[in-house]
Amino acid sequence: MSDWVLHVDMDQFIAAVEVLRRPELAGRPVIVGGGGDPTERAVVSTASYEARAFGIGSGMPLKIAARKAPEDAVFLPVDHEAYAAASHEVMAALRSLPGVVLEVIGWDECFLGVTTDDPERLAREAQEAVLAATDLHCSVGIGDNKVRAKIATDFGKPRGMFRLTAENWFEVMGEKGTRELWGVGPKVQKRLAGHGIETVRQLADADEQALVAEFGPRMGIWYRELGSGIGPRVVDDTPWVARSHSRETTYQQNLTTPTEVEAAVIELAGHAFDDCAAEGRPVIRVHLKVRYAPFETKTFGRKLPAPTAERDDVVAAAVTLAGTLDTDREVRLLGVRAEMAMPDDGDPAERTPVRGRI
């Protein structure tokens, strides 16, 4: 018997949930995003496999998707509550498997920690349990740690499974680009390439001091380990505790006057405050997220003089921040974030574990 990490990832989750309640859409290109109107300013949340065949994918502006989409494509609005409900059913089904520890890492994915001789059998049981409970399909990555399990899932899609361990890591991943690694985005890929590091194997063999000099003491070490597929193996089912809440809104027209911006800030800050207040925790910081034309996103924040549970204090702080915006440039408000005091702040020994990078 040995310890395994399974990564369960739902296949085209949002689109699948929509098709489930509208069976007549099965087999058609389904695109979910924004209010479901492809002429509005919004992006694609999920596209069904049929839509992906036309080059439509997550994060793409709806207007672009509309241009690529065939005649029979269907655009649907995002329905958060429906996905949350489906997510709940999926997680409940997986939790009911004997002997597993479950760590939720998103709406449509989680890690399972298990001790077994036959991880493939458990993967199959997980798929069957989810299908029986929800009619939804998922893929499973099997690994000897979280990094390998997570990456393995892609090789199992759709509806399949794949095992990735120290044994086959370099054989499977060695010649792939660093961008394939979970936690390496476009910026880090570029910086690595600047050091002549293009592949996973090159990253694994890279000079540790050079990486530390480039990325700092933690990230430098982390990236090198990532190249070897090394990562945490402990699956933690401690309930997740949010550190902050934010509200963002896509304004169909850019806000132009200070008065418009202030009104919007007041509204968004109020909502963000409400989300924190609903948890009964005071707010310690506020942040504004804006976009300067043409496409430069900035966030900036300010600590409140003291933790507060007063709505007016939070809104006033956000308005003050908004007053510091560079009005010489065309600016677009994206959102307001309120950061909360952690429930156990001031007692590091008993700090609530929060979800880390993995």
Place this chain on the structure above:
DNA sequence: TCTGGGGTCCTAGGACCC
């Protein structure tokens, strides 16, 4: 051609204290 909304963590540098 156009660019979501919800989050987390890490780094660098300055202020300040002893």
Place this chain on the structure above:
DNA sequence: TCTGGGGTCCTAGGACCC
């Protein structure tokens, strides 16, 4: 005239993920 060393806190910004 030259300019410690260590620690903590805060701010600002960057990067990544789903």
